[in-house]
Amino acid sequence: MAKVLVLYYSTYGHIEKMAEAVADGARDAGATVDIRRVPELVPEETARKANFKLDQPAPVAQVDDLPNYDAIIIGTGTRYGRMSSQMANFLDQTGPLWARGALNGKVGGAFASTATQHGGQETTLFSIITNLIHLGMIPVGLPYSFQGQSRLDEVTGGTPYGATTIAASDGSRQPSGTELAGARFQGKHIAEIATRLFG
Template identity: 75%
Template sequence: MPRILVLYYSTYGHIEQMAAAVAAGARETGATVDVKRVPETAPEDVARAGHFKLDQAAPVATVADLEAYDAIIVGTPTRYGRMSSQMASFLDQTGGLWMRGALNGKVGAAFTSTASQHGGQETTLFSVITNLLHLGLVVVGLPYSFQGQLKLDEVTGGSPYGATTIAAGDGSRQPTENELAGARFQGRHVAAIASKLFD
């Protein structure tokens, strides 16, 4: 079975929850799944003053970790319609892997959160996907076979480019069951594709 890394950055815990759901979905297929987070780059006093969630259980990843996996699923909140600086900083350090083609042919995917429905979910996903393509990964999205992204009876995240959630401007909204279902679906889907490529 494939080895899958769910690699994320989460300021307030929304992406942390989505990462857990992505991992749970991937594990349903029998895949080996690790969940790791990228380092916090904000000074600790700034993070504490901003009420960042600093007590996350996932271990901190290193760039060298990436090569060990068959699939990498990247989660980050949006920052002005693009990935967070913490995730960008981490991915900016992968030049050695890129130069060696170390990630060529592996499976990649992305998930995100925004404050509002139209706060840049798809552009943030594409900001991650662009990096994945440059690194040589085969990108997998969230197909419309996950029917939850077509719901009109509730406010919900979800995009064919990856699972998403909406956090509200003050972070008070938590991922809904439909959004977590999308994340689990994406985890299963990535694992299934990776299994076809690497079994």
């Protein structure tokens, strides 16, 4: 049975919902799953004024816990076409893990959100995937066997590089059924691969 970590940063709750769907999919594959979030860097007063979602129940992740997992699936909102500074800060602390190859051969994945359809979903995913590769991990995306990402009858996120959602510039749009299904599919797919590799 694979052990999977869903590691995320969510300002307004969109990625939190996607993380829960990713975790559900991994559990459907029989994996043991933990959901953890990275620390908030914005001062609390500023975050409250900006209506950040500060009541997220997921425990805060610790860098030293990452080697305990067979697969790590990372999600974050987009900042100018790249991952959020909160997630980047957390990953920047993995140097000691990189130096000793602690994550070599583990399975990884990425999911993201943007304000608009063309707001940098794929570049954000690649900014995560680049970290996974440098850490020696095996990145796994969202294959086209998830047919929801090919639909043209609705506005939807989803790329072959990972599940995505569109939040709208004011955060008013919540993840759609198709987007959550893509997140579940990716979580299950990664957990199944991790189980094949690690039993």
